[in-house]
Amino acid sequence: MNDFRPPVADLAYALKHVVGYDQVEQLPGFEHADFDTVSEILDEFGDFTAAVVAPTNRAGDIEGARLNADGTVTTPTGFKEAYAAYVDAGWGSVPLPEEFGGGGFPRTVGLAIQELTTTANIAFALGPLLTQGAIEALLHYGSDEQKQAWLPKMVSGEWAGTMNLTEPHAGSDVGALTTKAVKRADGTYGITGQKIFISFGDHDLSDQIVHLVLARTPDAPAGTKGISCFIVPKHLVNEDGSLGERNGVHTVGLEHKMGIHGSPTCVLSYEDATGYLIGEENFGMRIMFVMMNSARLSVGMQGLAVAERAYQQSLDYAKERIQGRAIGATQDSPIIDFPDVRRMLMTQKSYIAALRRMMLQNAVYVDISTNHPDAATRARADEIVGLLTPICKAFGTDLGNELTSLALQIHGGMGFIEETGAAQHYRDVRITAIYEGTNGIQAADLVGRKLGVRNGASFLEFIATMRELDGELAVAGEDFASIRSQLNTGLDMLEQTTGWMLRTGVSDPNSVLAGSSPYLRIWGLVVGGWLLAKSALAARTLNGDSVAASQLPMARFYAEQLLPAASGLVGAATAGSRDLFALDADSLGDVVRRAARV
Helix, strand or coil, X not given: CCCCCCXXXXXXXXXXXXXXXXXXXXXXXXXXXXXXXXXXXXXXXXXXXXXXXXXXXXXXXXXXXXXXXXXXXXXXXXXXXXXXXXXXXXXXXXXXXXXXXXXXXXXXXXXXXXXXXXXXXXXXXXXXXXXXXXXXXXHHHCCHHXXXXXXXXXHHXXXXXXXXXXXXXXXXXXXXXXXXXXXXXXXXXXXXXXEEEEECCCCCXXXXXXXXXXXXXXXXXXXXXXXXXXXXXXXXXXXXXXXXXXXXXXXXXXXXXXXXXXCCEEEEEEEEEEEEECCCCCCHHHHHHXXXXXXXXXXXXXXXXXXXXXXXXXXXXXXXXXXXXXXXXXXXXXHHHCHHHHHHHHHHHHHHHHHHHHHHHHXXXXXXXXXXXXXXXXXXXXXXXXXXXXXXXXXXXXXXXXXXXXXXXXXXXHHHCHHHCHHXXXXXXXXXXXXXXXXXXXXXXXXXXXXXXXXXXXXXXXXHHHHCCHHXXXXXXXXXXXXXXXXXXXXXXXXXXXXXXXXXHHHCHHHHHHCHHHHHHHHHHHHHHHHHHHHHHHHCCCCCCHHHHXXXXXXXXXXXXXXXXXXXXXXHHCCCCCCCCCCCHHHHHHHHHHHHXX
């Protein structure tokens, strides 16, 4: 159950041959982040996660985090020691600014590190992930004084960070929050209210936790326009930088969750806690989106990461489980010899490879959007990040659920038994489709905010970019014929559906929203097929490379057996909203009751 193999070889292959990491290493500020150096870092970190982080995964699930009688939170066996080793080695600081003690490596490298940590133990990995989100918010909007006061120890990992957004009555409607922030004579604010679903809201991994809290000042406008963001530390900080008295924030409960038991998900009560305004009053939504957009790509990666861990376990089980006799066999066979088990394994492997390339491609565009010297190139990269982020988050986590379910199916009845550990992955991954805006919200963002960029030209230009691969596929020979054919069909369907969305959105936005989730799925399927096609083309000249040898079969399997689903989704994406609203809420209930009587 703890046999974890870090997928470092495929990460390195994708960076070097598929997603264009060579563009990143040439950007100003990343001269030290050449591919060879990055490859060595990933090798070393992969060994670290296998030896130090992965063994904590099972204990985290069985023991869970614990709220003690005195209000403190204890993490499961091994978490504290693993985190101390993680901090001592400086792993969390690798992609963070050198100015504050970080390694100054690109976001692309940081995402690869996050994937390895998450595959080893998603519950453990949530702590560093959230700290990085808080760091990014402070880097964008904190004052120089705030950056100097908080960032060095957050970058090192000595201090942790959180995002405090959700309240019991508000959920995804952040504008409905009621936590109050009252300005004091000394310029600080008294923060009073309750926040729920706060991952790593309290723990024993670090002495200090820096909460970024959304709250509303007394005269603030209603809704999202009246939200401000505050630094609210667990402990106040003395003038010499040492930790002072406990602030007025307390853990009043831990959520009893379906999965990720090792991650303490807290209910936090703020009782006139001292807070420090970030930026200006009523500026909180901008700051929140910095945290959330960073987190959305990382959460998409979580779907991929847990799917990878579950795939590894199902592959091992399929090799070892002897049951029945395969066609042509003279003795009982391992179930990996049966076609349907092979279908499930290839589905997992191909989707996982596509997702990994998709996440890294998005991260490459993030780095270009922030570091490229040409303003027009930065602007175009930022548009592509806007397009890819909701796709990565929603498609990545939807597939995380589906592929982890396939891993359970390969185990058969044993997958439903907790002792095998397969069920843990299924429970752990389920939250990812809900985190950081549910996947329906991601789809609404795709069609509501991103599709209209330059009246749809941003989307259509990206489709045209994907079509540029056709010439290379055409000359690649018969082995690539089905890949070329299916990818062209998928691109045609994507372009056709995008045109419908653009035309319909002007007069009937409800119909566009009704089709937004299948439309996002079409995007995910086609982008995945495009990236796997690039991956297979690159492999042609890499004789003797074990990773390269698997690229063509994966790309062809994906094109022939997975990508055709895009065509089948066009009808759902363009069906409109008529029948979604044909029955009112009472009628929906009546249908259920009448069926029960029959």
